[in-house]
Amino acid sequence: MLLRGVRVLDVSRLLPGAYCTQLLQAQGAEITKIEAPTGDPIRRLPGGEAFFDALHRGQHLLMLDLRTESGHQALYRRIVDADVLVEGFRPGVLDQMELGYAALSGINPALVYCAITGYGSSGALARRAGHDLNYLARSGALSLMPQRDGAPTIPGLQVADLAGGMQAAFLIAAALTGRASSGRGTRVEVSMTDLMQSWTALPRAAMEAGLPGLPLTGDVPCYHVYPVRDGYLTVAALEPDFWAEFCGAIGRADLTERQFDPSAVEDVRSVLAPATREEWMARFGGRDVCVEPCLRLDEIENG
Numbered sequence: 544m545l546l547r548g549v550r551v552l553d554v555s556r557l558l559p560g561a562y563c564t565q566l567l568q569a570q571g572a573e574i575t576k577i578e579a580p581t582g583d584p585i586r587r588l589p590g591g592e593a594f595f596d597a598l599h600r601g602q603h604l605l606m607l608d609l610r611t612e613s614g615h616q617a618l619y620r621r622i623v624d625a626d627v628l629v630e631g632f633r634p635g636v637l638d639q640m641e642l643g644y645a646a647l648s649g650i651n652p653a654l655v656y657c658a659i660t661g662y663g664s665s666g667a668l669a670r671r672a673g674h675d676l677n678y679l680a681r682s683g684a685l686s687l688m689p690q691r692d693g694a695p696t697i698p699g700l701q702v703a704d705l706a707g708g709m710q711a712a713f714l715i716a717a718a719l720t721g722r723a724s725s726g727r728g729t730r731v732e733v734s735m736t737d738l739m740q741s742w743t744a745l746p747r748a749a750m751e752a753g754l755p756g757l758p759l760t761g762d763v764p765c766y767h768v769y770p771v772r773d774g775y776l777t778v779a780a781l782e783p784d785f786w787a788e789f790c791g792a793i794g795r796a797d798l799t800e801r802q803f804d805p806s807a808v809e810d811v812r813s814v815l816a817p818a819t820r821e822e823w824m825a826r827f828g829g830r831d832v833c834v835e836p837c838l839r840l841d842e843i844e845n846g
Contacts, residue, residue, distance in 0.1 A: 544571025549719065552577060552621055553602075554609065555631035557585050558675075558701055559659045559735065561598040562708030563629055567715065574602040575621070579609065609640060622647050627655045627715055633672070634664035644730040654728040655718040657711050663734035675735075678703040682739035687746055689760050706742070707735040764798070764807040765789075768837060773819045775837035778811070789832040 549572040553564045564574045576583075576599050585591050585598070608614040622628070628647060630637060637643040644656040661678055662668035668681075676697060679685040684702070688695040714731040722728055749756035761767050765780045780786040786802045793814050801807040815823065820836040827834055 546716075546719075547571035549573065549626045550624065551575065551627040551629065552618075552625050553629045554618075554637075555629050555659060556583050557631070558598070558704040559707040559711065559733075560629045560631045561585075562705055563657070563659065563711040563715070564602070565598060566709065566712040567627070568601065570716075572627070574599075575605055576602045577605050577607050577609075577618070580606055609637075609642060615640070615642065618642060619647075619650055622650045622654065625651065625654060626719070627657065629657045629659070629711065629715075631659040634658070634660055634669045648728060648730075652727055653722060655715055655722060656728065656730045657715050657718075658730065658732045659707050659711050660732060660734050662736050664732055668736075673736075675701040675703045678735040678739055681736050683743050683747075684739045687743065687760075703735045703739050706738055707733050710738055758803060762805050762808075763803045764805075764811045765802045767808055767811070769812050769815045771815050771818060771820055771823060773821075774839075776815060776820060776823055777835050777837055778833065780833040785831055785833045788830055789834065792827055792830055792832055 546567055549567070551564055551567055551572050551574045553560055553574055554577045555561065555563075561576075564572075564576070568574050583595055586595050588594065607617050609618060635643075638645065644654075644658075647656060648654050658664065660669070661673040662671055662681070673681075676685070679698070679702060682703075685695045685697075688698065690696065710733045711731075714733065718729050718731050746756050759766050765778065765786045767778050769776050769778060778789065780789045780802075783802065787796075787799045790796050790798045793811070795810065795814055798807050798810060801810075818826075823834070824836060
């Protein structure tokens with residue numbers, strides 16, 4: 544437990560900050576989740592109580608109204624011996640309440656203060672309201688998703704939120720490492736839009752070079768989701784050796800030279816479709832074919 548003894552106050556809401564503190568908690572940090580009297584907004588989503596419990600299991604829960612003087616004073620008392628504070632308000636909101644980094648670091652100079660923002664803390668979009676889908680759209684990442692009826696498909700996971708939480712945990716860990724030598728804390732910040740834009744580096748490089756980009760959206764036979772009798776199989780045989788092994792395993796060695804030929808998708812589909820996932824996985828055995836069944840959530844073994 545690399546963060547055992549690290550005390551974290553989480554005044555964020557919804558998913559990004561919660562995922563950040565969940566990662567820190569997994570490394571031994573002690574998390575106190577601070578909620579407004581109205582509760583975290585995730586509680587008000589359909590099924591929200593289950594989501595809240597999943598994100599904050601094992602954490603200390605504390606209700607504070609940060610808009611009141613008593614709430615201010617209660618937070619100040621906890622800042623004295625806290626190591627980290629995580630917040631996800633729009634830039635300037637906590638500063639106006641005298642709860643921003645300048646005020647809190649004055650109480651505890653060793654504090655690592657992490658702000659998770661949508662668009663950064665400066666610039667024309669800084670105070671713009673937004674959520675995961677908006678950040679994906681603004682960053683260009685959404686345009687890279689496969690299309691359905693001519694529109695980009697919304698991912699089934701909140702990619703920007705989760706990435707933002709992970710980046711925040713990384714920056715906090717880095718800041719704690721720096722504090723170990725300097726004795727002083729610092730403020731770190733995540734812009735989820737900027738982060739998602741950084742994830743588009745390879746497609747942007749391809750565009751600038753006049754290349755079509757990586758064929759990883761299901762257009763080629765070696766990287767595709769195929770229907771079988773009781774569900775789907777994923778094939779991700781990008782390297783030629785893996786693809787050749789796969790073609791041999793399904794009895795279609797003639798497809799080896801057509802690894803990136805979109806017209807070969809139907810050939811592979813017709814071979815895979817009649818059998819079940821279990822039958823195919825037994826046939827592949829321990830061979831290096833880069834094939835896995837697409838499992839439903841109720842099929843995953845937890846732990």
